Amino acid sequence: MILETRNLEFSYPDGTKAIDDISIVIPEGKRISFVGKNGSGKSTLFLLLNGTLKPKKGKIIYDGKDVEYSSSGLRDLRKKVGIVFQNSDDQLFAPTVYQDIAFGPTNLGYSKEEVERVVNQMLDHFGIRHLKDKPPHHLSGGQKKRTAIAGVLAMDPEVIILDEPLSNLDPVGADEILDILNELNHMGKTIIISTHDVDLAYAWSDYVYLLSDSRLIDEGSPGAVFSKEEQVRDSSLKNPLILDIYRELEKRWLSTGNGHPKDLPELVRTLRSIDLMRIDISPEVAVGQCVNLGVLFGDYTKEGLYEAVNSRVLFRNDDGTAVVELKRRVLRPGAVYVYNMESFDKDEFETIVKKYDINHIGAMGKLSKDIAENQGIQIVCNSGVIDRSILNAITGSRCLILTSQGMVAHTAKRVRDYIKNSGIRLIFSPIGKGAAEIDYQTQAAGSSSDLDKEI
Ligand SMILES: Nc1ncnc2c1ncn2[C@@H]1O[C@H](COP(=O)(O)OP(=O)(O)OP(=O)(O)O)[C@@H](O)[C@H]1O
C-alpha cells in the first residue's frame, strides 16, 4: 500500500461534515476510482490526500509514515502525490500555458534545461504546443484540463490524483488522456480518479470506492461493486452499460454466465454460439416461420448419432437464401436386424417386430420371400435389400432383413463393413432363435461385437 487513511474526518468552517470516518488503503501501482453522487465528499477526500486540507480527526499515512502538517512535511507529500483539481480554474494561474506547466518543476529545483525539456515534452504529449503562449483563462474547458494535467505530470509524482479528469473533454480527447494515464500506470504510477462516469469506473479501474454522504459505503473490484444494483441506484449512479447489456442477454440465454464482462471484446466472448445455417428457401416462407431440414448425422450432429433438424427463419436474403436458426432434436439411431427365415416362428416373429419397433421389412432370396408371402408378412423391399435397409437405417428406420440361414453371415459382414468404413454408427444384430444357431461372428470376419448392442 502506498497511501492510507485511518478514521479520517473533515468538516468545512461552515460546519458541513464532508468526510466522515473514512479508512482506505490504496495499493501501489493500481488504477483506483472513487465514485459517488454530487456532494458525497470525493473532492474533499482528494484535497485531504495531498495535504491541501488538514483532517479534523484521523490520519493519512504515505508510504508507511504519518503525514506531517509542517511545511517540509507537506512539501514532501505534494512532491509524491500530485493532484489535478476538478475545476481547472483553481489550478491554472500563470500568465501563459508554458509558464504554468513550468511552475512545478521550477519549484522542485530542476535546472533551466531540465524544466525546458519537461515542459516541451508535456506540450507535445498533450497536444497543446500551439497554445503555449496563451493565457490559461483564454483556453477552452478541454484545453484547460489538458494544461492542468500536464502541469501536475511535469512534477513526476508517484501518485496522481485526478478529480473528474475527463469532464469537459471530447471523446477522442478523453481517450487520449486515458491513454496517457494508462501509460503512466504501466510505468508503475498509482492513478486515482473520481468520476460520475460509471462505464469508465467499471471498465478502467482495478479497484473502486463508493462514497455516499461523506462516508465510504463500499469498495472492491468494479465487478463486485457494480453488481449490487440496489446500492448503485441508491447512490444516484447507473449500471455500467456493458453490464446492463450483458444481463439482458443472459436473461435471454444469449450469453453464458461467466461474471462481469468489462468491455466489448469481453462481452462478445460471453455470447453463446447460436446454431445458424444459410439455406435456399422458397419465396413463400416468411421470417419467423419454420422449415424442416430433415436429418443430420455423423460430423454434423452435436449430441446424438442422428438429429432431426427443424429451423426458424431469422432473415431472408434477396438471393433466395435465408439465415435460419437450427432447432435440433436427437433421434434414436436407425437399426438393421437380420432374421433367419429357415427357423421362422410366427409368435417369435411378431414379438420381434413389436419389441424392436420394426417399420421396414425386406426379404432376400426366394425361400424368405415365399415364407413371408405365406405368412402374410408385408414386405416393403425385395431387391437390393441390404443396401436399402442401410439407407433407411441411416435416416432412423428400424429395418428387418428376412433371409435364409446361409445369407445371415453375408448380410452381417456387409452391414458391419459399411459401419466400419463409413464411420456411421447403426445398430446391427441378427435376432431370433435362428440367429443363435449360426456362428455368424466367425463367419463375418473383422466384425466388432459392440455394434450388436443397442447404442
Ligand atoms: N468550501 C466549502 N465550504 C463548505 N462546504 C463545502 C465546501 N466545499 C465542499 N463543501 C461541501 O462538502 C460536501 C462534499 O463536497 P465535495 O466537493 O467533496 O463533493 P464531491 O463528491 O466532490 O461532489 P461532486 O461530485 O459534485 O464533485 C458537500 O456537501 C459540499 O457542499
Ligand SMILES: [Mg+2]
Ligand atoms: Mg467533486
